[in-house]
Amino acid sequence: MTAPAIHVQQLGKQYRLGTAAPLTRTLGEAAHALLRRWVHAAPSRHAPAAREPFWALRDLDLSIAPGEVVGLIGRNGAGKSTLLKILARVVYPTTGRALIRGRVGSLLEVGTGFHPELTGRENIFLNGALLGLRRAEIRARFDEIVAFAELERFLDTPVKRYSSGMYVRLAFAVAAHLEPEILIVDEVLAVGDAAFQRKCLGRMGEVAGHGRTVLFVSHNMTAVRNLCARAVWLDAGRLVRDGEPAAVIQAYLGRHADADARPEMDLRDWPIRRGTGEARLLRARLLDAGGRVCGRFTRLGPLTLELEFESRTRDELNLSAAITTTDDGLKVLQLAHQDSPGFVPGVVFGRRKVRVEVDRLPLQCGTYHWNLCLHTAALDPLDVVQDVLRFTVEDDLARSPRPFRSTREHGLCSLPAVWRYVHAEEPAYAVQ
Template identity: 55%
Template sequence: MSYAIRARHLAKQYRIGAVKHRITGYTTLRDTLTDWFRKGPASAYKELWALDDVSFEIKQGELVGIIGRNGAGKSTLLKVLSRITEPTRGRAELYGRVASLLEVGTGFHPELTGRENIYLNGAILGMRKREIERNFDAIVDFAEVEQFIDTPVKFYSSGMYVRLAFAVAAHLEPEILIVDEVLAVGDARFQKKCLNKMQDVGQQGRTVLFVSHSMQSILRMCQRVILLNQGKVAADGPAQQVVGVYLGKGEHSIAERVWPHRAKAPGHDIAHLRAVRVRDVDGDISDTIDIRAPVTLEMEFVVTIGGYVLQPYFRLYNEDSVAVLTTFDLDPAWRRRPRPPGHYWARVTIPGNFLAEGLLYVEAALTTLDPPMGQFAERDAVAFQVIDSLEGDSARGDWGGNIAGVVRPLLPWQTTYTPLG
């Protein structure tokens, strides 16, 4: 299989502060020389490497996600690959026609109508008028702007702008499609349409490079993910593995945490925490869980002083720090019974089609009941990502929009019908 993109030692340097005098006024030669001798030549600006020795290869037909925190270099990388910005060092090779959607308004002339911009973008991509006409109706239908297609795009809302821009980029048959977080401007239903369209583009043997802060979208779409951190490639590999590195800030899964040394483990004299784990339906440690499948939380703890009634429990929080649920250990084998010293494994299984989509943080805690006294409460012990299904057999059904709520149970419905008249 041949390559679509090759990045070789890409680096991009910006000079912070170099444009200061253009805003506040010009600088005289005297000012420049005085500043030079007083502080040195570097005082006029600071060097920032937005990209630093970035290298990777992407094969034709791959759907690759680019993730990283704000300022990691994601947008700079896409601008370099799209030929908007020249690299300071290194080389980027792209094999095939490239369509980019990097920010609202990219590639559109505000004074031209939607129709005229479709033809303009097609011409820029090197397409003939006949090719553009063949895709014109599909573009307008996908963007849902038929009523405004002959209106100058400067009068479009940001949502209309994005819908048309994405439709043009995806339908004019580029060999390489580069999409930034701009899709966040659209509503949830349209975002789902875009994700499906990008998957279709990939299945047609074309290459998609997709930047997003939504780990759900990344994990749905991409088998491979590149993680950028401070302008460097921090990880490159299978999507689930790299997302785990990103969320966990380390090399290990965020679904398991172990305290091998008693001195550093959460706890007091009576008991201390040994490990917390998230297991999927197969019993494997996993930081991504299908919304339809059960998930098991496991707490491993050690009791050093016996004779106390202990209450283990888990509490789940979502990304907004809202408590989703609390579940107590009600195993009848130990309920209201003092526990002797020893090693304990407490597990609870949350059924499928119950939790809502998103990232969930797990607090593992243990308290004595008589007298009530907390032994440990590790707030963000582990975490896992719940991934919603696009197959229509989860609680989402056929709804593509946003669904509010901290849980999403699949509940039985019944509808009765009586004909009119």
């Protein structure tokens, strides 16, 4: 068996919560100290924590073979960046050890890796030298790096003047082109624009294709699924699950669906809205079949939307609601009052509560939002709010057993249909 490229044993990193009082040296720090005293003198329910220790990473064992492409997933604060920083030797572990075999190229969070006072050009050479490359070797790759980063005009500008997107472009280009044997990338997808993200993913795929080891953190599950042969899920500093990406991602999304749901909202002060305001949405809730507030629904199961609004317009109302995907805001379907036979909203003065009952929710598994709309009958907007009431849809595996999770990769919607064999005595078509 070949020796692992990355081998982590009983790795732990302890930090202290709260902040230490800094030595006051510069004017900025003096202002900071004053601000701190002023803030902390104010009574608050959330008193600053004492400097109690806590574990950002705990008892982690992990072994990654050369050539493996591994996606690291987990909620904010799970310890993903901490692990990468230890592997890149930016921070020391408190316990355990991390062995690395091979030259590491790393793209960590913005702010690490480059010297802020040095220009882009100087930082490329500095990073190359730190990776153990000779000047000629760095020069041979220089043009490729600059072209990938698309920063020709800013090469001689100190990187402290770069925007965060520019910084990440250069950092990724350096990390991915200086021929590291192990590429460690933290959240490159969060900063760059869509075209650059695609380019980075493509480059990571190429690096992986050349048999290099890649470990990357992402909140983009599609990228993890497409790029990785293995996914590792961390939570509260510990390893929760390690294995085939589809299974690990499904378990991860399932676990946190409830925590992220927003099934009940007071919309009176919701800031982003459009319309004359002559009618106004006040509250909205999602309910399960038993009438309880619920943020998690089953595919092809029931869902009820409840809206409360107030109106003082003399126009007849038009009510509608649309469901959009949370990751890219795609409108998947619309519920309009006209599709409910016999329901006429009419002219309303004062408050009303309306329930919209869906028998069989035709959505694939995933997370969704609602757009809620009050219009006049002539379709002039009275009050329209977008991206509210976050909820998730999961498969009911007991009712519809499937070997896979029905996600948007299988289409935007699901429809219940009756499947049956046609008996020999009722031929559907004649065989010649």
